[in-house]
Amino acid sequence: xxxxxxxxxxAGLSSRAGPLTWSQRGMWEMVGRFQEFGHRINLRVVRxxxxxxxxxxxxxxxxxxxxxxxxxxxxxxxxxxGPLQIVASSGTLSVSLVxxxxxxxxxxxxxxxxxxxxxxxxxxxxxxxxVALIRHxxxxxxxxxxxxxxxxxxxSFELLQAFLVGAAEVPTVPATHPLDQVAYETSAKGRxxxxxxxxxxxxxxxxxxxxxxxxxxxxxxxxxRPRLHIARFGSVGALxxxxxxAAEHRVSLAQVLLAAxxxxxxxxxxxxxxxxQLATTNRITPADRREISCRSNTAIAVIDVRRxxxxxxxTESAKQSILAMRYGMADPTEVQRVIDDTMRSSGGLIDxxxxxxxxxxxxxxTPDHDAWRRAVLDxxxxxxxxxxxxxxxxxxxxxxxxxxxxxxxxxxxxxxxxEFMPDTEVKKFFGRLQRLLLAAARGVDDMDRxxxxxxxxA
Numbered sequence: 406x407x408x409x410x411x412x413x414x415x416a417g418l419s420s421r422a423g424p425l426t427w428s429q430r431g432m433w434e435m436v437g438r439f440q441e442f443g444h445r446i447n448l449r450v451v452r453x454x455x456x457x458x459x460x461x462x463x464x465x466x467x468x469x470x471x472x473x474x475x476x477x478x479x480x481x482x483x484x485x486x487g488p489l490q491i492v493a494s495s496g497t498l499s500v501s502l503v504x505x506x507x508x509x510x511x512x513x514x515x516x517x518x519x520x521x522x523x524x525x526x527x528x529x530x531x532x533x534x535x536v537a538l539i540r541h542x543x544x545x546x547x548x549x550x551x552x553x554x555x556x557x558x559x560x561s562f563e564l565l566q567a568f569l570v571g572a573a574e575v576p577t578v579p580a581t582h583p584l585d586q587v588a589y590e591t592s593a594k595g596r597x598x599x600x601x602x603x604x605x606x607x608x609x610x611x612x613x614x615x616x617x618x619x620x621x622x623x624x625x626x627x628x629x630r631p632r633l634h635i636a637r638f639g640s641v642g643a644l645x646x647x648x649x650x651a652a653e654h655r656v657s658l659a660q661v662l663l664a665a666x667x668x669x670x671x672x673x674x675x676x677x678x679x680x681x682q683l684a685t686t687n688r689i690t691p692a693d694r695r696e697i698s699c700r701s702n703t704a705i706a707v708i709d710v711r712r713x714x715x716x717x718x719x720t721e722s723a724k725q726s727i728l729a730m731r732y733g734m735a736d737p738t739e740v741q742r743v744i745d746d747t748m749r750s751s752g753g754l755i756d757x758x759x760x761x762x763x764x765x766x767x768x769x770x771t772p773d774h775d776a777w778r779r780a781v782l783d784x785x786x787x788x789x790x791x792x793x794x795x796x797x798x799x800x801x802x803x804x805x806x807x808x809x810x811x812x813x814x815x816x817x818x819x820x821x822x823x824e825f826m827p828d829t830e831v832k833k834f835f836g837r838l839q840r841l842l843l844a845a846a847r848g849v850d851d852m853d854r855x856x857x858x859x860x861x862x863a
Contacts, residue, residue, distance in 0.1 A: 406505050406514060411538075413464055413498040415471045415478070420494035424487060425555075426586045428702045431737035432554050433481070433488050444526040448552045448562045451515040454545045454570050460502070460538060463545060467536065469575040470568050471498065474697040475582040476556045482529045490555075490583065493532075501537035501549075508541045515539045515547040522551040533557070558701040560686050565697055576695050583698050590736075602735040603743055605728070606705050610747040613680040613707045636819045636828075637792045638835045642784020644815035645777040646846035652772065654716055656723045661842075662815075664715070664722035667708040669837040672856050677711040683726065685733035703740065704729035713852055715845040781846045789839050791832065 425433060436446055454463070471477050478493045501522075505514050515537075522535045533553035538545040548570050552562055567573035589595045647661045654661075667679035685704045688694050706725035712718050817838075819831060826834070844855055 406503060406510070409502045409504075411460065411464060411500040411502055413467050413471065413500060414495075415468060415497075416495035418472060418478070418494050419475070420492055421582075421584060422489055422491040423584045423587050425481070425490055426583045426699075427590055427734060427736045428558075428586075428699050429481075429490065429555050429583060430488070431702055432699055434737060436554075444524060446554045447523045447527070448550075448554055448557055448559065449519050449523040450548075450550050450562070450566065451512075451519050452548045452550070452566055452570060454538070454548050458545060458570060460540065460543075460545055463538065463548070463569055464500070466569045466575065467498065467500070470565065470697070471496070471534075473575060474580050476561075476580075476698045477534050478532060479556055479583075480529055480531065481527075481533075481553075481555050492582065492584070496532055498532055498534060498536065502540060503537060504540045504543075506541075508546060511539045511541065511547050515549055519549045519551065522549065527553045527555075554701075555699055557697055558686050558699045560688060560694075561697040561699070564695070580696050581692065581698075586698075586700075599735055599739060602732040603739050605732045606735075606740055606743045607747075609705050609707045610680070610743060613678055613747075635793065636831045636835070638789055638815075638817040638819065638838075640784070640789035640815050640839055642780055642788055643839055643842050645780035645784070646842035647815060648772075648777045649774065649781065649846045650719065650842070652774065654719045654723075656719055660723045660726055661719060662817075663706075663726055664708070664719045665838055665841050665845075667722060668710050668715075668718060668841050668855075669834055671708075671710045673833075673837065677709060679708050679710055681706045681708065683729045683733070685726075685729045687730060687734045700734070702733045702735065703737065704733035704735075705740075705744075711852075714850045715841075715852055715855070716850060718852070778846075781843060784839075784843055786840045786843065787836060789835065791835060793828075 432446070475492045478496050480491050480493065482489050482491060501518065503514050503518055505511055518537045518539065522537060527533060531553075533556035535551040537549035539547035539549065548566070550562070550566060550569075552565070557565065564573065568575050590599075647658045650656075650661045651658050663681070663683075667681065670681075671677070671679040683704045683706050684701055686700045687702070688696075688700060693700070706722075706729050708718070708722050708725050710718055712721065817835070819834070840858075841855065844858075849855065
């Protein structure tokens with residue numbers, strides 16, 4: 406295996422500096438909470454390169470995106486009055502070229518290269534992008550990308566991949582920069598919008614901690630360094646169930662998952678509502694959807710699960726996800742103040758304190774309702790795969806759910822502090838999620854029956 410470098414240079418571009426956006430500030434604070442494990446937030450991917458693409462073509466695309474998207478030429482530094490972002494007018498990007506003797510060695514080389522690039526924290530001197538190409542016989546066969554989460558959210562990360570080795574063409578019109586978003590956030594309109602968002606979260610959390618079926622509270626974690634276990638769940642039957650329910654109720658796969666997750670949390674405890682923190686990305690206009698930047702933020706959803714029909718809970722979860730997007734772009738300091746005030750008044754942390762983060766609906770297959778129904782009928786309540794990775798030690802106390810739908814099945818990755826949710830409870834959670842989805846897809850839409858069944862099994 407031979408390793409060399411290709412240097413991409415850009416120069417003569419605009420340069421400016423300013424504070425971080427609300428989204429970037431939330432990500433900056435999250436990196437700080439993770440301390441020395443903050444680099445784990447870096448976005449990373451290994452992607453096959455289509456046949457026929459050359460190193461020169463990808464290098465040209467890299468030059469285009471670095472020129473157009475200032476966010477990929479932005480450094481982040483700690484200033485006296487808070488963190489700053491500085492756009493460089495010029496810069497170089499070193500692309501690692503890893504040549505392997507045979508194509509069968511590409512995946513192993515790509516995995517090792519990706520790990521090496523991602524495990525190295527981005528510094529104040531670094532551009533927020535790292536790239537490697539795994540090549541055989543001089544032709545690239547794998548693209549390795551690592552991005553700082555301060556510059557790219559998941560939407561942007563996939564857009565960047567499409568620009569570099571996909572069908573998407575890099576737009577010729579200039580892109581906006583997060584500093585343009587800062588201008589809005591500090592304007593009178595931005596302050597009014599923030600006040601409306603904060604009022605909304607206060608209203609939602611008041612609903613969550615009041616009434617006879619409130620979400621309840623839990624004590625703060627006792628350990629100074631809580632662990633974070635990773636559980637991976639895979640189920641073909643659960644994916645088929647999500648597809649059928651999404652088509653029947655005209656909602657997205659993610660909204661089906663959101664409803665089922667809320668039920669799986671709240672029902673066994675006899676609670677009326679589930680309180681979730683949603684990771685949302687505000688991309689409303691077509692221009693937003695072509696922009697590489699970090700627009701991810703945290704929003705709050707309080708989902709009422711005490712409805713007679715699961716379909717009604719689906720409608721509720723869809724409404725809450727839309728509200729989360731509408732009010733999700735807010736100052737994280739203000740939103741956290743609302744959460745802290747609610748926690749103090751309720752005597753503990755809202756349970757569950759959780760992130761539900763999804764990468765959109767990856768399911769682009771042609772609808773085949775008959776095949777989906779067969780998969781649902783064939784699946785058993787325990788017919789899923791569950792694997793563990795318990796070696797991660799992050800300084801985090803929040804439950805994190807990452808879900809995506811692929812052709813091979815519904816794949817869910819659960820990151821959880823075992824003090825909040827022990828491994829035995831994680832297994833119960835996934836089993837409950839599987840049973841709820843299968844029952845709803847099979848037409849057992851009577852929530853009283855489902856609640857009784859799950860409370861007995863809990």
